[in-house]
Amino acid sequence: MVIKLKCVDCGREFEPFVVRYMCDCGGTLDVVHDLNVLRKIDLKRLFDERWGTRQKPYNSGVWRYKELIFPVEEQYIVSKPEGNTNLYEAGKAGEYAGLKNFLLKHEGENPTCSFKDRGMTCGITAAHRMGAKIVACASTGNTSASMAAYAACAGMIGIVFIPEGKIAYGKLTQALAYGGKTLQIKGDFDDAMTLVQEVCDKLNIYLLNSINPYRIEGQKAIGFEILQQLNWEVPDWFILPGGNLGNNTALSKGLMELYELGIITRKPRIAVIQATGANPLYKMWKNKTPYQRVPNAETIATAIKIGNPVSWKKSLRGIEWSNGVVEEVTDQEIMDAKAWVDASGIGAEPASCATVAGAKKLVEKGIMHPEEKVVGILTGHLLKDPDATVNYHKSALQERGIASHFANAPVQIESTLEAVKKQISSLIS
Ligand SMILES: *Cc1c(COP(=O)(O)O)cnc(C)c1O
Ligand SMILES: [Zn+2]
Numbered sequence: 001m002v003i004k005l006k007c008v009d010c011g012r013e014f015e016p017f018v019v020r021y022m023c024d025c026g027g028t029l030d031v032v033h034d035l036n037v038l039r040k041i042d043l044k045r046l047f048d049e050r051w052g053t054r055q056k057p058y059n060s061g062v063w064r065y066k067e068l069i070f071p072v073e074e075q076y077i078v079s080k081p082e083g084n085t086n087l088y089e090a091g092k093a094g095e096y097a098g099l100k101n102f103l104l105k106h107e108g109e110n111p112t113c114s115f116k117d118r119g120m121t122c123g124i125t126a127a128h129r130m131g132a133k134i135v136a137c138a139s140t141g142n143t144s145a146s147m148a149a150y151a152a153c154a155g156m157i158g159i160v161f162i163p164e165g166k167i168a169y170g171k172l173t174q175a176l177a178y179g180g181k182t183l184q185i186k187g188d189f190d191d192a193m194t195l196v197q198e199v200c201d202k203l204n205i206y207l208l209n210s211i212n213p214y215r216i217e218g219q220k221a222i223g224f225e226i227l228q229q230l231n232w233e234v235p236d237w238f239i240l241p242g243g244n245l246g247n248n249t250a251l252s253k254g255l256m257e258l259y260e261l262g263i264i265t266r267k268p269r270i271a272v273i274q275a276t277g278a279n280p281l282y283k284m285w286k287n288k289t290p291y292q293r294v295p296n297a298e299t300i301a302t303a304i305k306i307g308n309p310v311s312w313k314k315s316l317r318g319i320e321w322s323n324g325v326v327e328e329v330t331d332q333e334i335m336d337a338k339a340w341v342d343a344s345g346i347g348a349e350p351a352s353c354a355t356v357a358g359a360k361k362l363v364e365k366g367i368m369h370p371e372e373k374v375v376g377i378l379t380g381h382l383l384k385d386p387d388a389t390v391n392y393h394k395s396a397l398q399e400r401g402i403a404s405h406f407a408n409a410p411v412q413i414e415s416t417l418e419a420v421k422k423q424i425s426s427l428i429s
Helices: 043-050 063-069 092-097 116-129 142-154 169-177 189-203 213-229 246-260 280-287 312-321 331-343 350-364 386-393 417-428
Strands: 003-007 029-033 087-089 101-106 134-138 157-163 181-185 237-241 269-275 325-329 373-378
Touching: 029 213, 043 063, 043 213, 063 213, 063 246, 092 101, 092 331, 092 350, 101 213, 101 350, 116 134, 116 142, 116 213, 134 142, 134 189, 142 157, 142 169, 157 169, 157 189, 169 181, 169 386, 181 189, 213 246, 237 246, 237 350, 246 269, 246 312, 269 280, 269 312, 269 350, 280 312, 280 325, 325 331, 325 350, 331 350, 331 386, 350 373
Parallel strands: 101 373, 134 157, 157 181, 237 269, 237 373, 269 325
Antiparallel strands: 003 029, 087 101
16 A cells, blocks of 8 residues: 555554544644655646546546546445546636636536535545444535445445534535434534544544545545646636644645645745634634634635634645645625525635635735636535525625625515516516
């Protein structure tokens, strides 16, 4: 096996297939690849040869990059397959952000409609390889949807811990429908996270939160696939939302490895966007203060409503490496940006649109330049959170202090031709 696990803090190394998510010192773990072995393979050519193949598992947008993600024996791989998502021109959302060269990678086009599937295929595969029968996660929604689906495919029992009453409807729907044993706990995401770690530890259940190092490996494929879609030409920026901070950790880890291998020769900059009510990384970054959790995190973007992200330390590594930045956006900015992402015909859930809101802000601050090539990651599908969208368009978010600047409200009319004509003429005038 050419991989091992390594503690981010003290450097201690562990065998890859032992059930362990943290070092004894409390540090999180990385999967470390033997780059000297990988250097002997023409990876770029191998990945390009697999592009568009119908052969399993290389038809997956994760397992296409297997050597650099998770070199595991093929019989253990559980893949739906995932990835192969579109990279769109941002259209009106680009104009809104003030960028001329803005692309949006739509990770909501994964099998369970969020990027979490990319990590989950690796996490479940690791579980399978280690002989796990029961898997669990705490989730703001998308991880549970993804885990429930992959557990179903793998014939495992999936147990989902969700914060009570705080999960978007589309996501809860999926967890229940795929057969996840769904436990709503009294408390927020951070409480659920603490509990699930204890449960997995004591009850011999395999933990599939993003603290799981294999999930991070799978998520690296977002960056690999974007680069491949761009013929391996590195954009000036990647921009994405940050909640538990696993995704930006993964993106930058993958880019760092490509850079070390000489597959890319230029570093992009990485911008991580947090919601103002759930912004521990931003605070730390801006004020140059030590890490501190944000109690009672709050934002309409439930996927990033996390006050105590498990991957904050790993995440900083990549931001520093890439000369990146951390920014924050308000719920108002998120929902207004979302209106434009949606109106571009692309559409995404609120957390995803922190990407576009953040780009707009960085352009306004002169940190991002209008001509630069920017790739934004849309992390989840529009239909994940129908309530947020409908309430915005019905101007029903005032309670949360959100005005509906770009509302497209449904209009009630008489059922007559005249009434319809009136509505249509007001559209074209
Ligand atoms: C999980 C998730 C995020 C946050 O990703 P992290 O890795 O936790 O930073 C953002 N958007 C959506 C839609 C998600 O599901
Ligand atoms: Zn350690």
